[in-house]
Amino acid sequence: MKVVSLVGARPQFVKEALVGEAVRRFDAWHHILVHSGQHYDGNMSDIFFQELGIPRPDYHLGIGSGSHAHMTAAALTGMEEILLEEKPDALLVYGDTNTTLAGALAATKLHVPVIHVEAGIRMRPRTMPEEINRVLTDRISSVMCCCSELGRHNLAAEGLSNGVYVTGDVMYDLFLRMRPRFTPDETCTAMSLCPGEFALATLHRDYNVDTPASLRGMLEGLAAVQEISGLAVLLPLHPRTRKRVREFGLTPLLTALRTCDPIGYLEAMSLTCAARFVITDSGGLQKEAYYAGKRCAVMMPDTGWRELTDSGWSTLCNPDRESIVQAVSRIMTPVACPNGIYGNGKASENIISAVLQMPCSLT
Numbered sequence: 281m282k283v284v285s286l287v288g289a290r291p292q293f294v295k296e297a298l299v300g301e302a303v304r305r306f307d308a309w310h311h312i313l314v315h316s317g318q319h320y321d322g323n324m325s326d327i328f329f330q331e332l333g334i335p336r337p338d339y340h341l342g343i344g345s346g347s348h349a350h351m352t353a354a355a356l357t358g359m360e361e362i363l364l365e366e367k368p369d370a371l372l373v374y375g376d377t378n379t380t381l382a383g384a385l386a387a388t389k390l391h392v393p394v395i396h397v398e399a400g401i402r403m404r405p406r407t408m409p410e411e412i413n414r415v416l417t418d419r420i421s422s423v424m425c426c427c428s429e430l431g432r433h434n435l436a437a438e439g440l441s442n443g444v445y446v447t448g449d450v451m452y453d454l455f456l457r458m459r460p461r462f463t464p465d466e467t468c469t470a471m472s473l474c475p476g477e478f479a480l481a482t483l484h485r486d487y488n489v490d491t492p493a494s495l496r497g498m499l500e501g502l503a504a505v506q507e508i509s510g511l512a513v514l515l516p517l518h519p520r521t522r523k524r525v526r527e528f529g530l531t532p533l534l535t536a537l538r539t540c541d542p543i544g545y546l547e548a549m550s551l552t553c554a555a556r557f558v559i560t561d562s563g564g565l566q567k568e569a570y571y572a573g574k575r576c577a578v579m580m581p582d583t584g585w586r587e588l589t590d591s592g593w594s595t596l597c598n599p600d601r602e603s604i605v606q607a608v609s610r611i612m613t614p615v616a617c618p619n620g621i622y623g624n625g626k627a628s629e630n631i632i633s634a635v636l637q638m639p640c641s642l643t
């Protein structure tokens with residue numbers, strides 16, 4: 281069986297690291313890796329391949345940044361050519377980016393079954409680009425691998441039950457696998473931070489950073505957290521965020537915070553393990569904070585990881601000063617850590633079993 285994996289953005293490299301490896305371990309399967317090029321800077325892409333031991337992609341589409349239509353169209357036509365050339369038995373796609381939807385669409389039109397890893401996540405508003413990508417990708421996938429029962433439930437509500445499996449979260453597998461390589465103390469020393477005496481913050485969502493009022497509100501919120509808690513706030517700056525800060529004339533608001541360039545997986549997880557808590561609008565980091573035993577304030581109107589907010593472990597907030605300060609005070613209040621929501625570290629093996637169990641036998 282020939283399987284093509286398609287990646288393009290940071291969260292997908294993290295997931296491919298283990299699923300791709302599990303596919304390659306299967307002697308009878310031939311694995312081909314495609315990088316769409318949605319993320320392309322060294323610290324947004326190459327560093328993940330190096331740190332996580334992901335092989336060099338067999339194809340690179342170089343789609344770069346642009347409008348949603350531009351990115352999706354470029355990945356769609358690029359993937360069509362590759363699928364026609366390679367004639368695989370299945371395409372593996374991850375998460376909810378434009379790359380994910382483009383790959384799934386190209387494959388379905390060519391009758392190549394799609395395996396969607398991290399299926400069944402739903403959140404509002406339904407008009408969010410990632411939500412559109414999720415819903416459409418699930419609709420045309422043959423195998424849907426969910427991180428938890430919530431994903432199965434969400435898909436059932438849309439009438440999707442064939443080919444749905446609860447496999448667990450591959451990001452948890454990776455966290456467990458890489459944990460011996462996390463170096464919280466050394467990373468803190470290198471960045472002049474004291475373990476436990478800082479908060480790790482990230483922000484990059486288009487709806488948060490592309491609007492001057494939200495971006496200002498979040499930066500003011502982070503500065504207020506620093507002032508009230510007495511903890512340092514470390515903010516690695518995503519390229520989109522850095523660009524908007526400059527464009528909106530908000531650079532002076534960064535001076536109160538500790539900022540740095542985007543960081544790779546090992547540094548990010550080392551800092552997560554060392555932080556007192558996390559403030560983020562990243563879907564992946566919310567879960568990774570939980571894996572590291574850290575509470576998290578989520579600067580989003582909704583989250584796909586509702587188990588974490590329903591239990592009070594994480595909390596949602598708006599992109600403004602007051603809301604962020606209140607969220608941080610909620611996550612300073614002790615609650616029991618919910619256990620075992622996203623599997624037992626065997627998600628990548630479960631994904632392979634799910635593919636093998638397909639009634640139409642993809643093998």
Ligand code: UD1
Nearest residue numbers: 289318319320321324345376377378379409410484519520
């Ligand atoms: C995508 C995903 C989003 C995910 C995010 C992770 C979609 C619809 N959204 O957003 O769910 O959370 O990736 O980061 O696919 N840039 C660089 N260098 C890079 C990459 C980006 O400078 O290597 C700049 C671009 O010029 C652009 C911005 O950052 O200004 C876009 O980055 P990002 O928000 O990450 O990418 P999206 O593709 O919009």
